[in-house]
Amino acid sequence: MKLLIAERDHHERMALEWLISAYSLPVSNVFAASTLQETMTILEKEAPDILYIELDMIPNENWALMTRYVKSFCRKIIAVTAEATFARAKQAIEWQSVDLLVKPLEPVKIRHCLQTALSHAASRETVNIPPSFHDERLSYRSLFLQEEQTAGDVSLMLLQTENPKKLTELVRFLTYYPFRKHPVILPLTDMVVCLFRSPANDMKEEAWKILRDWEAASIEPLAVVIIPPDSGKTTVRDMYQTARRLLEVTFFIGYRQVILPKTAYECWREMDPFLTPSEQREWIDMLNRFDKQKIKQWMHNEFLHIETPFPNPEMLRTRLTSILAQIRRFMKTYQLDQQEMEQSYMKIFAEILYNRVLYRIVQEMLLFLYELLDRAKQAEALSKKDVIEKGISYIEAHFADPDLTLDKVAEAVGRSPAYYSHLLMKKHGMSFRQLLTNTRIKEAMRLLTATELSIKEIAHQVGFRNPNYFTRLFKEATTMTPREYRMYKGNELH
Known part of the structure; x- marks a missing residue:
């Protein structure tokens, strides 16, 4: 080796x-x-x-x-x-x-x-390029080099199994498949491209037949993307890039699909992938109340009823990890971030990163959450709550209240103000006032870049009655005034 x-x-x-x-x-x-x-x-x-x-x-x-x-x-x-x-x-x-x-x-x-x-x-089993219809102009070069081959009368079919480990099996299946007109077959790392010269008019029908025949031999879901000759693409590379982009919608619609170019699939919808403060508070509330039904309803409404144009799948993966951050805090609160539940948490993180279908990720997350809530209930009964993390959760849920005080937080966690302040300083090296200010400034930074609210409105939304006092604290934390920070971030985006 x-x-x-x-x-x-x-x-x-x-x-x-x-x-x-x-x-x-x-x-x-x-x-x-x-x-x-x-x-x-x-x-x-x-x-x-x-x-x-x-x-x-x-x-x-x-x-x-x-x-x-x-x-x-x-x-x-x-x-x-x-x-x-x-x-x-x-x-x-x-x-x-x-x-x-x-x-x-x-x-x-x-x-x-x-x-x-x-x-x-x-x-490793080597995936060799199978014997197929030979055309020197239709090759890997035509997929990756813009000037290599014009589309002309070429049609492209891209196939991918939901399980990446089934690629070798798919290549073998296509090698011996009785196409009406045999294509050039080009296996890639996780998919297979078939290029047809002067294909039959009923490519969609043939694609559905391939799906049926494949599933008769394998239960593994398969998706097929078709780019016909009249798609408006000028080169084979353009067709291939379009097909790869269309394949990504399987994240939302699943496999066992034949996908054709569609206006609604052409571009991703913009979205903020992170939970808003109100959504964070909602998650904190749902978790603290062990409300399985409401969590299930929230996840279904958020992820399983998305209409076109779809958001970028990577943004949704980020949004799912944003939810995991709230779950992580909940796990620490109940001292469940160890051993078996920690392993389950890491598996869910891997599902978010690797799984190709959104509804499968949601399903696995819900199963994990149900188990987590059951264990947290048991931990609640045994009084194993982490007082510090519970207090931080309370601050994150109520920082917009200008009257939020250490006394209120201490009362919420059942400890004296002096004792809670001591625990907070010992564990995180900061006072209650520092933590509250940091939380408010962090949210203000997000609002300055993500909204067009005035400085005064943002100050009030994050818990400051006096905009001038807010500006002074913001500059101490970031070395810039809120207005300077907004301009700086706006220039970064452009």
Whole structure:
């Protein structure tokens, strides 16, 4: 096996090479790269089995190019980052990485990832391009190069199974499928493209027949996107890009679908992915009241009745993680962020990141929440509540009240003001007043960028009676006045 270590830190590269030697892993050649250019050069020259790469070394403008290199020249990827962010998780998913490691790294974890990657690379079934109708002008180049091939009389069919592991089976199925006119079949990382020259007029009918025949042999859901010759696309690459975009609507409508170009699918609707303060308070209330029925109704109304134009799926994934943040606080309040429930929580987080269908994510989240609420009820009966987290939840739910005081928070959690203040300072290193001010300023920053409310209106909405006092505290916290901050963020967006 060949391994390429793409890591900017010289000491970490040396440590990895030492680990491979110490653990006697079956790696015959280890290559090292400290820059992106070195990485691409070695990938192209050596085609390593495993790529261990620091994602932070890849500038945004080089991401698409690097993705092509990774998918062309290596089998398995171990991604590493110093930033445990949703964006990094998305990048690791896009590359179908074995794992995303977050620095600082643990040797045992590195060893496990390397063993897993080596095992998968050794046993991986190669997906060869099947024998199909041959046309030199219809190839992978025509999919990825704009000037390569005009659309002309070409029709494109893109197929994807809901389960990524079924790709090999799908390629085999299409290879021997009795098409009326056999296409050029081009397998990709997680889907298959079929290109037809002068196809029959009833492509939709044939696509439905493929779905029926596939499901007769496999219960795995399949989606098919069709781009006909008269779609208005000038090149095969345009057709392919359009098909990929249309495929994303399966997140909302599910698989077992034949999807054609449709105006309502052409663009995503803008939305704010984060919960508003009122929605946060609603979630805090639903969770604290153990209201399963209301939570179910909220989730169904929010996610299962979305009309076109759809919002960007990534925005909805972010919105779901925003809900998870409220759930996380609830878990800590009842000391349920450990062992079995912690593992279940991480599984739900993975569902949000990986699952291709929205209603399946919602279903899994609700099942998790029902179990969590049952356990929280038991914990409530045993008085295992975390007083600090309960008080913070109360502050987050009532910060807009200008009369909110430490006495009110302490009363809500059943402790004396002095004792609660002591616990808060000990655990979070800040006073009640600092926490309240930080919460109000954070919401004010969101309102300044997301709304056109006046400074005075925002001050009142976040709990300040005096706009001048609000402005002074805001500048102390951000080094800018509210108006300067709004202008600065507005310039960033443009």
